[in-house]
Amino acid sequence: MIKADPLSSILRDTGVARRLLDLSDLPHARALRFPCERSVGLHLVLRGPVYVHTPEWGEPLCLASGDVAVLGRGHDHLLSTQPSLEGLPVDQIRLSSLGVPDATATVLSGAYQFWHAPLHPFFAEMPALTVLRATELPRLDPLALVSGLLVDELRAVDAPGASIVMQGLLDVIFTYALRHVI
Numbered sequence: 001m002i003k004a005d006p007l008s009s010i011l012r013d014t015g016v017a018r019r020l021l022d023l024s025d026l027p028h029a030r031a032l033r034f035p036c037e038r039s040v041g042l043h044l045v046l047r048g049p050v051y052v053h054t055p056e057w058g059e060p061l062c063l064a065s066g067d068v069a070v071l072g073r074g075h076d077h078l079l080s081t082q083p084s085l086e087g088l089p090v091d092q093i094r095l096s097s098l099g100v101p102d103a104t105a106t107v108l109s110g111a112y113q114f115w116h117a118p119l120h121p122f123f124a125e126m127p128a129l130t131v132l133r134a135t136e137l138p139r140l141d142p143l144a145l146v147s148g149l150l151v152d153e154l155r156a157v158d159a160p161g162a163s164i165v166m167q168g169l170l171d172v173i174f175t176y177a178l179r180h181v182i
Helices: 006-013 142-155 162-181
Strands: 016-027 031-034 039-047 050-053 061-063 068-071 077-080 090-092 103-114 129-132
Touching: 006 162, 016 077, 039 050, 039 142, 039 162, 061 129, 068 162, 103 162, 129 162, 142 162
Parallel strands: 031 090
Antiparallel strands: 016 103, 031 077, 039 068, 039 103, 050 061, 050 077, 068 129
């Protein structure tokens, strides 16, 4: 029998509900808004660069291909391909925004929503942002390997069972990312 560890217990007992938000092609001259009032989110940059904008920081954060950003609960943010939001129209996140003609970046985004109150201290004290740089992860790091599997599965979206495999791989990426946060 496998013994439950603290992180597994936290994820099981906090009432977390996973939801794949979007696989987005980011257009050159627009930004996407991600509301995170009740969720912890992550972005896996498949093709970049991508900039994360939030009112809490003065400067946007640049993410490259393969980077993973984990955002703590309650940190609304925007993604764009531009370092400045000045003059950019802002869209709400929407499902399956692929095939954008002027896209210069692609991002897989996931959210894990928490419905139990009070919020577990682990998630209440989680940093606003943790960035896992692809260039700093060992080549055979489990997070990098699973991210590669997810990219392959996204390319085979019509394969039998693809949606369940993608959700499972997203859960694995989220758990590995949390291990890095810890």
